[in-house]
Amino acid sequence: MESNILLESGTNELELLVFEVGDSFFGINIAKVVEIMINTEVTPVPNSPAEVEGVFIPRDKLISVIDLHKVVNTPRKQDENNIFVICEFNKLTVAFRVGKVDGIQRISWSEISDPPMGTGDDDKAGISTGVVKIDGKLIIIMDFERIVARLNLASGFDDTGLDKVHMTAKIGNKRLVVADDSSFLNKMITDSLAKVGFSNVVSFTNGLDAWEYVESFKDKPGEITDHIACVISDIEMPKMDGHHLTKRIKDDKVLSRIPVLLFSSLINEQMILKCKAVGADGQFSKPQIKDLIDLSIKLISEED
Numbered sequence: 001m002e003s004n005i006l007l008e009s010g011t012n013e014l015e016l017l018v019f020e021v022g023d024s025f026f027g028i029n030i031a032k033v034v035e036i037m038i039n040t041e042v043t044p045v046p047n048s049p050a051e052v053e054g055v056f057i058p059r060d061k062l063i064s065v066i067d068l069h070k071v072v073n074t075p076r077k078q079d080e081n082n083i084f085v086i087c088e089f090n091k092l093t094v095a096f097r098v099g100k101v102d103g104i105q106r107i108s109w110s111e112i113s114d115p116p117m118g119t120g121d122d123d124k125a126g127i128s129t130g131v132v133k134i135d136g137k138l139i140i141i142m143d144f145e146r147i148v149a150r151l152n153l154a155s156g157f158d159d160t161g162l163d164k165v166h167m168t169a170k171i172g173n174k175r176l177v178v179a180d181d182s183s184f185l186n187k188m189i190t191d192s193l194a195k196v197g198f199s200n201v202v203s204f205t206n207g208l209d210a211w212e213y214v215e216s217f218k219d220k221p222g223e224i225t226d227h228i229a230c231v232i233s234d235i236e237m238p239k240m241d242g243h244h245l246t247k248r249i250k251d252d253k254v255l256s257r258i259p260v261l262l263f264s265s266l267i268n269e270q271m272i273l274k275c276k277a278v279g280a281d282g283q284f285s286k287p288q289i290k291d292l293i294d295l296s297i298k299l300i301s302e303e304d
């Protein structure tokens with residue numbers, strides 16, 4: 001499954017695959033979707049979480065199946081087709097069982113609002129990164145990375161050797177800005193930065209808030225990098241995505257000196273080209289937290 005959206009840079013748009021689970025509508029960035037399959041036989045895996053239905057092997061590749069009905073605690077409808085939406089992100093391939101696929105909608109990230117209050121962080125909640133209304137339907141953007149990590153299908157970040165990072169400059173007071181719409185991943189990033197000595201990290205859950213914060217330092221005296229040493233941003237975010245955020249920073253004569261690193265589950269060859277096109281100083285897949293921090297330290301040290 002291909003999408004022309006991957007060929008554009010900094011448009012602040014995405015294509016959203018809309019699907020139904022029970023009586024609710026959900027969405028996923030089409031860039032994560034590899035294939036849509038009709039229900040197929042699944043082999044249960046003993047001692048798996050209830051949401052993990054089992055595994056199947058299309059074309060000699062073992063894929064885990066997550067039943068989104070159980071994730072959102074709703075029964076399957078008798079007239080549902082029971083479709084698999086097969087996705088790739090964070091170097092994983094996972095199939096999500098849904099009831100029905102409604103189609104693809106092209107929208108702006110600015111149309112997506114932050115998730116409503118009360119989603120919480122308990123075991124079943126906190127799986128939304130945003131909501132959008134399309135044709136009168138309220139569509140919930142799911143935090144698929146959090147769902148997968150919570151079910152232990154992925155170990156999260158690859159932080160091997162993170163505590164052994166040797167810093168070549170005094171970075172503790174350097175201000176870093178982090179933007180990631182997943183509260184789960186946002187905390188993991190900031191915790192990882194703190195682990196290696198970054199003590200001044202300001203985080204946001206959408207690109208627009210991050211942009212307004214960065215822009216507020218534009219007229220401050222001194223070098224801009226004395227105020228903001230680096231920006232680390234997700235790509236998928238409500239209100240303003242990471243590509244558009246990067247482009248806004250890099251198109252500004254003053255702010256363009258700030259290094260911007262994109263940290264996303266969507267990094268592939270096409271996405272790397274798009275990251276470079278908007279001026280990103282580096283791009284990393286979300287398991288690569290050590291590589292991200294290594295480059296952050298290098299870029300900040302070079303500023304001195």
